[in-house]
Amino acid sequence: MDIVLDGLDRRILNALQTDASQTNQELAAHVHASAPTCLRRVKRLTDLGVIVRQVAIVAPEKVGAGLTALVEVTLDHQGDEHQLAFEALVAKVASVLQCYRVSPGPDFVLVVQVADMSAYHALAHQLFAAQKNVRNVKAYFSILRSKFETCIAV
Template identity: 55%
Template structure:
């Protein structure tokens, strides 16, 4: 099903299901159905359709990095701006393929204007970050400029997609 076809079948119930699942994807089908005021079979069928349409990409657990940091060591979180020397489609795709394959890269965005990419990366410590920088940036002859900003405090993290229509 194309994204256009998927958008055409979205109604208030679908949007309520998507909204509720963004808040808590661990709800049972029974609890989810009750929360959006539909029968459990309707809920199950709708959620299955939303998954098949690709609107629910995957379900994951969001971990509390501050609590885990106290147990495992905080590590470093950095926002990294990367500018390439050559911005042709082939060079951009090659760089993106390489960085998204690295486990230290949590998020990767192509942006404009300004740098070509913004990456969110995690490293255990500064030597680990330096190894990451060598692996992803220094060894790539097409990387012209890298600017890293190290997070000292995260004020907000909310991966929720806004579902209201314009």
């Protein structure tokens, strides 16, 4: 289903992606619309699945999760049932922030946020070493996050 977004929808989305904590009245003033119109538009965008959820972005180093790893995972068997099983496994692990099926190359790329190398080692054992279908794992550890954005240009 194609969703048609007009200029006001786009202004609302951009404003909410920058600061979703603003009140409806603040949002309305920011996008130059009435508060009731803004409320209806946000509800419509949410009902259509354009707005999935509103969250707080936490600084990992402030909460003891200072190690970021980007992990490539290749499975031994790539059938759909095997890929779905791996996705179900990582979905249960809170320190796996993102999981992407990719092509070509590895089967998956994970974004992992843990406290330290000991925590990564425990995670690696749980997700990779203990799984019979995981053939290869290649991890990259972030030494500096030079850019981090959550906004999608609309």
